Amino acid sequence: MKLASNLHHSAREHAAREIDRIGHMLVMRWDRSLAAHLLALLNNLERHIDEEQALSLRTECTALRNLLQHWLLQNDASPSEPERYNELRHHLGIVSQLAMMADRQTTPEPYNPGLSQPGPHLLYLWMPESEESASLSEQLSCYGFVVRVMYQASRLAQALNEAKPAAVVAYTDFAASDPIFTLADTLRGLCPLLFCSPRIDFDARLQAVRAGGSGFLGWPVLAHELIDSLNFGDLGEKRDPLRVMIVEDMASLAGLYASVLGQHGVDTLQVTEPARVLDGIVQFRPDLILMDMYMPGCNGMELAQIIRQQRLLDGIPILFLSVEKRQSIQLDTLTLGIDGFLTKPVAPEELVVTVINRARRYRKLRSYIINDSLTGLLNHSHLYAQLEYEVLRAKRDQRALSLVMLDLDHFKVVNDTYGHPAGDEVLVNLARFLKERLRRSDLISRYGGEEFAIVLPGTRQEDALQVMEALRQAFVQIDQFSNQRTFRQTFSVGISSLATADDTTTLVQQADDMLYQAKHLGRNRVQAYALPRVDVPAEG
Numbered sequence: 001m002k003l004a005s006n007l008h009h010s011a012r013e014h015a016a017r018e019i020d021r022i023g024h025m026l027v028m029r030w031d032r033s034l035a036a037h038l039l040a041l042l043n044n045l046e047r048h049i050d051e052e053q054a055l056s057l058r059t060e061c062t063a064l065r066n067l068l069q070h071w072l073l074q075n076d077a078s079p080s081e082p083e084r085y086n087e088l089r090h091h092l093g094i095v096s097q098l099a100m101m102a103d104r105q106t107t108p109e110p111y112n113p114g115l116s117q118p119g120p121h122l123l124y125l126w127m128p129e130s131e132e133s134a135s136l137s138e139q140l141s142c143y144g145f146v147v148r149v150m151y152q153a154s155r156l157a158q159a160l161n162e163a164k165p166a167a168v169v170a171y172t173d174f175a176a177s178d179p180i181f182t183l184a185d186t187l188r189g190l191c192p193l194l195f196c197s198p199r200i201d202f203d204a205r206l207q208a209v210r211a212g213g214s215g216f217l218g219w220p221v222l223a224h225e226l227i228d229s230l231n232f233g234d235l236g237e238k239r240d241p242l243r244v245m246i247v248e249d250m251a252s253l254a255g256l257y258a259s260v261l262g263q264h265g266v267d268t269l270q271v272t273e274p275a276r277v278l279d280g281i282v283q284f285r286p287d288l289i290l291m292d293m294y295m296p297g298c299n300g301m302e303l304a305q306i307i308r309q310q311r312l313l314d315g316i317p318i319l320f321l322s323v324e325k326r327q328s329i330q331l332d333t334l335t336l337g338i339d340g341f342l343t344k345p346v347a348p349e350e351l352v353v354t355v356i357n358r359a360r361r362y363r364k365l366r367s368y369i370i371n372d373s374l375t376g377l378l379n380h381s382h383l384y385a386q387l388e389y390e391v392l393r394a395k396r397d398q399r400a401l402s403l404v405m406l407d408l409d410h411f412k413v414v415n416d417t418y419g420h421p422a423g424d425e426v427l428v429n430l431a432r433f434l435k436e437r438l439r440r441s442d443l444i445s446r447y448g449g450e451e452f453a454i455v456l457p458g459t460r461q462e463d464a465l466q467v468m469e470a471l472r473q474a475f476v477q478i479d480q481f482s483n484q485r486t487f488r489q490t491f492s493v494g495i496s497s498l499a500t501a502d503d504t505t506t507l508v509q510q511a512d513d514m515l516y517q518a519k520h521l522g523r524n525r526v527q528a529y530a531l532p533r534v535d536v537p538a539e540g
Contacts, residue, residue: 011048012045012048012099012100013099013100013347015041015044015045015048015099016045016095016096016097016099016100016345017096017100018041019041019042019045019095019096019099020092020096020323020344022034022037022038023038023088023092023096024092024323024325026038026084026088027084027085027088027089027092030071030078030079032072035068035071036072038068039065039068039069042061042064042065042068042095045061045095045099046058046061049061056098056252057095057098060091060094060095060098061095063091064091064092064095067087067088067091089294089323090294090323092323093322093323093344093345094250094252094253096323096344097253097256097344097345097346098252098253098256099345100345100347100348101256101259101260121144121145121146121436122145122146122148122163122164122166123140123145123147123148123165123166123167123168123169124147124148124150124156124159124160124165124167124168124169125137125148125149125150125169125171126150126151126156126168126169126170126171126172126180127150127151127170128151128171129151131171131219133147133149136220136221136222136223136226138477139222139223139477139478139479140223140226140227142223142433142474142475142477142478143223143227143432143436143437143478144436144437144474145166145436148165153179153183156168156183157183157186160186160187160190160191164190164191165191166191166192166239167191167192167193167194167214167230167235168187168191168193168194169194169196169221169226170193170194170195170196171196171197171219172195172196172197173197173199174197174199174203174204174207174208180211181211184211184213185212187212188212192214192215192230192235192238193211193212193214194213194214194215194216194217194226194229194230194235195208195211195213195215195217196216196217196218196219196221196226197216197218197219198218198219200216200218204216214234215229215230215232215235217229222481223478223479224428224429224432227432227436228432231435238265240440241266241267242266242267242287242288242356242359242360242363243267243268243269243284243285243286243288243359244261244266244268244269244286244287244288244289244290244355244359245268245269245271245277245280245281245284245286245288245289245290246258246268246269246270246271246290246291247271247272247274247277247290247291247292247295247300247303248270248271248272248290248291248292248295248321249272249273249292249295249296250272250292251270251272253292254270254271254272255270257290257321257351258270260348260351260352261351261352261355261356264356266355269284269286274295274297274298274303275298277289277303277306277307278306278307278310278313279393281307281313281316282389282390282393283441286316287316287317287359287360287362287363287366288316288317288318288319288355288358288359289316289317289318290319290321290355291303291304291318291319291320291321292320292321292322293320293322293324293333294322294324300322300333301333304318304320304333304336304337304338305336308336308337311385312385312386314337315362315369316362317339317340317358317359317362318337318338318339319338319339319340319341319342319354319358320333320338320340320341320342321342321344321346322341322342322343322344323343323344324341324343325343339358340354340358342354370382372445372446374424374427374428374446375427375428375430375431375446376431376435377431377434377435377444377445377446378443378444378446379445379446380445380446380447380448380453382445383443383445383447383453383455384504386455387403387443387453387504387507387508388504390443390457391498391503391504391507393457394457394458394498395498399457400458400459400461400497400498401456401457401458401459401497402455402456402459402460402461402463402464402496402497403453403454403455403495403496403497403507403508403510403511404453404454404455404456404464404468404493404494404495404511405447405451405452405453405493405494405495405508405511405512405514405515406451406452406454406468406491406492406493406494406515407450407451407452407491407492407493407515407519408426408427408430408450408451408490408491409489409490409491409492409519409523409524410523411423411426411449411450414426414487414489418482418485418487419482421482422481422482425480425482426480426489427446427450429478429480429489430452430475430489430491431444431446433471433474433475433478434452434454434471437471437474438454438456438467441457442454442455442456442457443455443457453511459497460497460499461495461496461497461499461500461528461529462528464495464497464528465495465526465528468493468495468526469526472490472491472493472524472525472526475489475490475491476488476489476490476524490523490524491524492515492518492519492523492525492526492527493514493515493518493525493526493527494511494512494513494514494515494516494517494518494526494527494528494529495511495514495526495527495528495529496508496509496510496511496514496529497529500529500530501529510529511529513529514528514529515527
């Protein structure tokens with residue numbers, strides 16, 4: 001059955017490339033014999049379409065056949081160059097691309113902007129009773145993790161059936177009898193496996209790699225070390241996938257590209273109406289935009305110029321997808337700030353490699369520009385620019401928005417008592433904590449020194465108050481380390497919202513005033529802005 005499927009796929013791919021090649025010749029010069037040959041290729045392609053495959057491919061084959069037959073019946077006339085460039089090229093691009101990827105299509109999950117508070121992250125800790133795990137579990141819980149400790153193969157198998165964790169963290173001394181190595185093959189396809197061990201020699205690391213380990217840590221392991229491992233490299237990309245916006249007026253093609261990229265761990269947002277692109281960029285924050293060059297109403301070149309005119313959006317890489325094969329046109333697009341050109345029909349492998357590599361590079365370069373070098377959070381200037389945009393959008397859509405100003409208490413004392421490296425580690429710990437506990441849609445920044453700012457879109461002030469109070473209580477439970485000493489740290493919070501502020505300046509000022517008030521009232525507390533009460537004199 002699989003062999004037959006592979007043969008069908010190979011035949012479809014060959015037919016797609018031939019249809020594209022002959023069709024391109026026909027676009028450039030009308031020839032009745034070439035048109036007849038193209039019809040024969042279409043008939044051949046349809047023989048290799050499985051019944052369960054997308055109806056859209058058969059529909060588009062029919063549309064292209066009807067167009068060619070209509071032109072062939074006109075014995076005394078030939079289709080004009082504009083007709084060939086517009087109608088014929090459009091249908092050719094759709095048919096050849098659908099045929100190239102027909103067996104790759106699955107239904108991608110719809111994008112959810114994530115306006116609700118995230119649930120706890122689940123970790124399974126494989127550890128013998130002889131090793132103490134309560135402290136590690138307690139510290140991880142402060143960051144929003146739920147930890148289940150086990151050391152029986154049957155319990156781990158049952159747990160994996162019940163819920164898929166963010167990772168399995170396995171303690172081992174790499175003894176041949178350790179059951180985790182028997183379970184490693186099962187785990188490999190389900191979730192990441194991280195090893196932690198008192199052995200840190202080369203042979204231990206090699207065994208971990210051969211067992212399919214996604215990470216390696218020494219033992220004992222600290223909570224922040226484990227969290228950093230979960231957010232590093234390929235593991236980090238699984239927790240925060242690359243995001244690609246697909247702008248394509250044909251929903252079937254957009255779904256096809258989304259399906260192919262989704263199978264490689266990429267989150268996608270499909271946009272079929274150009275007018276919705278700007279709002280989609282702000283909400284989705286893509287690492288790359290994959291855009292059709294020819295769309296009705298607004299073509300790709302026009303839309304790319306609109307995007308490049310926005311100060312905060314001009315750096316996002318844009319890749320054009322098009323049937324356009326003329327080099328002069330492709331070169332013209334590069335002068336508009338387009339970052340690359342994929343010619344339809346594009347093979348799934350080429351699409352995946354090109355998109356993922358460019359998206360990864362942009363994400364890394366962007367982090368150098370907009371993120372604070374110590375904490376990895378947004379820097380002050382980028383946060384303020386994003387805040388202005390979010391305020392305008394919230395007012396336009398009549399949605400709530402809250403702003404949080406947060407300051408570490410007595411931070412100078414920390415630096416003077418434990419040293420500046422310990423102070424820096426506290427700042428990094430707070431950044432880790434906020435990123436784990438808040439939503440992806442929230443904007444978190446290091447505002448300056450030990451002060452942080454957080455934008456909570458779609459969040460009323462009373463809800464922001466509850467969230468920040470819960471975070472305040474959790475953060476004080478996290479152990480901060482300085483050499484062999486341990487200490488705890490608190491913070492104070494001021495909150496404002498669009499319910500009391502009319503513009504960005506007032507929003508920031510109100511939050512700052514509330515932060516000052518929280519400090520004045522004794523620190524380690526959350527204060528929210530309230531409009532001054534106006535007493536109305538009694539009548540009579």
